[in-house]
Amino acid sequence: xxxxxxxxxxxxxxxxxEAVRLSVHGHVTFPLIVLPADLQALPRQELTRDFHCxxxxxxxxxxxxxxAFRDVWEALLAPVARPGVTHVQFRALDGYRVSVPxxxxxxxxxxxxxxxxxxxxxxxxxxxxxxxxxxxYGAKNIKHLTALELLTGPPHASLAGRLxxxxxxxxxxxxxxxxxxxxxxxxxxxxQLPAFLRHTARLDRTGGG
Numbered sequence: 001x002x003x004x005x006x007x008x009x010x011x012x013x014x015x016x017x018e019a020v021r022l023s024v025h026g027h028v029t030f031p032l033i034v035l036p037a038d039l040q041a042l043p044r045q046e047l048t049r050d051f052h053c054x055x056x057x058x059x060x061x062x063x064x065x066x067x068a069f070r071d072v073w074e075a076l077l078a079p080v081a082r083p084g085v086t087h088v089q090f091r092a093l094d095g096y097r098v099s100v101p102x103x104x105x106x107x108x109x110x111x112x113x114x115x116x117x118x119x120x121x122x123x124x125x126x127x128x129x130x131x132x133x134x135x136x137y138g139a140k141n142i143k144h145l146t147a148l149e150l151l152t153g154p155p156h157a158s159l160a161g162r163l164x165x166x167x168x169x170x171x172x173x174x175x176x177x178x179x180x181x182x183x184x185x186x187x188x189x190x191x192q193l194p195a196f197l198r199h200t201a202r203l204d205r206t207g208g209g
Contacts, residue, residue, distance in 0.1 A: 015123075016093060016127040016128045016144060019036050019128065020128050021033060021035060021146070022129070022145060022146065022148060023146065024076075024077060024080065024147070024148045025149055026085075026148075026151055027081065027084065027085050027152050028080045029080050029081075030080060032076070032080050034076055038076055039067050039072070041075075042067050043067075043068075043071065044065060044066065045065065045068050046064070047109055047111055047132065047134070048061055048062065048063045048064075049064075049132075050134065051141075052134075052137055052138065052171045053137065054137040054138065054165075054169070054185075055190070055192065055193050055196055056186060056189050057197070062116070062117065063117045063118060064115065065113060065114070065118075066111040066113035066114045067111060068108075069105045070108070070110070073106060082150075085102060086101065086102055086103075087101055087152075087153060087154050087155070088149070088150060088151065089149040090142045090145060090148055091146055091147040091148075091149070092143055092144040093144040093145075093146050094144055096143075096144075098139065098140055098142050098165070099151065099154055099155050099167070100136070100140055100168075101154075101167075101168055104133060104135070104168065104170075109133075109135070110131075110132065110133045110135075111132040112129055112131060112145070113126075113129070113130055113131075113132045114127075125143065126142075126143030126145075127144065128144075128145075129144075130142060130143045130145060131145065135170060136168070137169045137170075137176065139164075139165050139169060140169045154167050157178070162177070162178035163178070163179060164177065165177070165178075166178055174186060
């Protein structure tokens with residue numbers, strides 16, 4: 001699976017910490033730090049799903065393992081969340097941010113994953129922890145998790161942000177952009193796909209990204 005993402009992020013690989021440390025803030029009664037012991041107290045889950053990128057490529061049958069976000073929410077996040085949380089904004093070690101509606105995160109099959117195809121996550125694919133929401137495009141499946149912000153609504157997005165990513169990003173509905181028609185964005189991304197794949201292959205050969 002290629003290392004995907006916006007050019008600003010795909011070319012840099014952050015140095016992950018040795019252990020997971022997730023800060024939780026926003027619409028909460030008090031800030032929280034989620035540590036490895038907190039996650040390890042929860043049941044682990046395995047998941048095999050196709051992985052879909054907004055740029056129209058798909059990797060079938062990707063195997064993930066980690067913790068169901070629903071379990072993490074119920075055991076660790078809901079107790080500190082104030083009423084009215086509707087979205088979670090995730091932040092990565094490389095500075096990338098993305099928001100996901102809470103209702104999507106609480107669906108079955110959404111993980112905070114630490115393994116890929118039976119192996120611990122490597123730095124190229126999101127170590128030490130990443131979000132896996134198979135029903136959403138890869139742009140929502142943020143890598144290198146470091147912080148979660150609980151929100152009472154979707155965060156403000158610039159025009160560029162609205163162009164590049166849909167607020168929800170469901171694969172089945174081809175939600176690639178906030179601005180219709182979606183078939184235009186499918187055509188645009190598909191036209192750029194060969195150049196993107198050449199670029200990621202070059203990064204693989206040189207050790208970048």
